[in-house]
Amino acid sequence: MSQSLTQLFALDSLLTPEEIEIRSTVRKFGEQRIRPHIAQWFEQAALPVRDLAAELGSLGVLGMHLDGYGCAGMSATAYGLACLELEAVDSGIRSLVSVQGSLAMFSLHHWGSEEQKQRWLPPMAAGTAIGCFGLTEPDFGSNPAGMRTHAKRDGGDWVLDGTKMWITNGSVADVAVVWARTDDGIRGFVVPTDTPGFSAPEIRAKLSLRASITSELVLDGVRLPGDAMLPLARGLRGPLTSLGEARFGIVFGALGAARDCLEAAIDYTRSRQVFDKPLAAYQLTQAKIADMALEVGKGHLLAYHLGRLKDRGELTPDQVSTGKLNNVREALDIARECRTILGANGITLEYPVLRHANNLESVLTYEGTSEVHQLTIGKALTGEDAFR
Template identity: 85%
Template sequence: MPQTLSQLFALDSLLEPDEIEIRDTVRRFADDRLRPHVAQWFDEARIPVRELARELGSLGVLGMHLDGYGCAGMSATAYGLACLELEAVDSGIRSLVSVQGSLAMFSIHHWGSEEQKQEWLPGMAAGEKIGCFGLTEPDFGSNPAGMRTHARRDGDDWILDGTKMWITNGSVADVAVVWARTEDGIRGFVVPTDTPGFSTLEIKKKMSLRASVTAELVLDGVRLPASAMLPLAKGLRGPLTSLGEARFGIVFGAIGAARDCLETAIEYARVREVFDKPLAAYQLTQAKIADMALEVGKGHLLAYQLGRIKDRGEVTPEQISTGKLNNVREAIAVARECRTILGANGITLEYPVIRHANNLESVLTYEGTSEVHQLTIGNALTGEAAFR
């Protein structure tokens, strides 16, 4: 009887019983509710965000690693496992959860006032309210310090002007956490999306993350009360801390996509006959599978280790960069190699491999490009900052 990847690496022996239960619960939801539809969503470039948000809220995964305000207060490792199972279906689903919980909700939870938390977090945890995170701009992705969006005082109010780009959930969100330059440095603002002057434009014709809503945010004289500013966030530390939370989910999520590709390729190779015997019986195929299994297994071990460090409150940005760089880079390599095992069938949406490969092209560069993470790790090891 063939072994599974989990058996080969004895992965369950590294998890607590409650973590396995959470993982299996999310996996069942993913298999029952998401897998039957995700290829069609990808093909049609649409996703029922509000419907899924409510279901994900009922499942308890929105902001599940946060405490209070309707959030589940689970461990970082449990949250990572949920991200892994969701991205094993599609990166767009994990992105929905990451942006909601690790970017928008985390920013309000970590940097917001009690009034802001009470107003937004319970509804967001339930999936009744959808959030987005406005940091990236058309000309400033890897260098957020150069952002042009600005906020100026007008009496007791703030006036926001600027543009944000590549914003997941942007055109369906009820609230946007927007980062802007002020006379007092970079500050964050909680912006209800029905505020006059706030508009969005959904980005179409994507070849990646098609089962995800991506938009441009336009702020044209958006007037907000003083209470809209996140009081505890000042400078780039605010948005970068939130990005670290999202990157952590990607460390787990990307390896979920790789696992799904590998499992698909193994199953296909076992039933596909070439020259009168299964494709899996050929040495070259087994060599590919063995090499990929090593990388996917090591990716799991790295993610689990980072989860344990984070649960102790000891994880550092360069450690998360290490996980994001390695696991996404290996995941996209695995997806491409699995495609070769499936041959021409690998380019159709009948199988998930090309969909994962396309999605991972986005995951490779968002939440920090590979080059940014290489420089972060290089800085940590040499003591020399080489970003400029």
């Protein structure tokens, strides 16, 4: 963040030296390793996932908020700051890390057997194995309880059939955590992607999150051994707890995209001459910048507060919904406003703002749409469930 904006809210005074160091390390990685290539990756709708995963693993950010099994065991706030710096470059990079660490790895870490943890978590933390998380279905996004994917017993085995949709990392994953309906309710399964009957066709022609691999998962008679089930996850609590972890990262991550847009806009206004003076010298321009800076700063304060609550074990799902709803919604508004400041230049990949805006359209609706989070907050405040 620009020095003046940092000082405006005295944000660094709220962080520990270790957290500032982690933030700086991830920011340096993003600026040096990813930013020079991200516009090209976005335009080509391609991402070198395996190379990046290995580098992110070496950096220590994959599952960094988990303990043991090769994970860094960092604080929730430190993890959030890493998400913020990665999304400042592109939401697709943060999505890679979020799905790997907060969905697939967290599910294994929190709900898996010791054998499952030992088999998968160390290589996933190192980035040598890639995971994905299969919950959303073509007809069931906001209502996962309606899922049709099912797992049936056949002797000592499980046989899975069904389809999952909008799965980040799906076609490049080595292992999928798949949620399915059983006679005993919804359960999670660890599915090696080389299992016969498993396929993951990539979803193409996207206008958002183009620097991210998105796939469908097709399970056609996928036969798994009896111990493939996550033993400690029963019902929707399993996948929803994992989603809460991913949503927490988004609370921070969206601010990275907003900050990057604002910094790009401020730099542009200083050099762009309009009617013989810099665009930055106009009152309307400064009013836009001031309003956006307030929202970025307030979003940071909210994220830091939620991070401290999570580190103390006090964070609730409705508080996560509050952070996700506010910060993503404001980040998208900021990206759009910054585009207006850049004018026609704002629609090109020379500047990051419309790329961020397009990405944030997806971030706004995944891991819970705005409407879902509004109803979650509404239920917390009124005591009434208005989902149906």
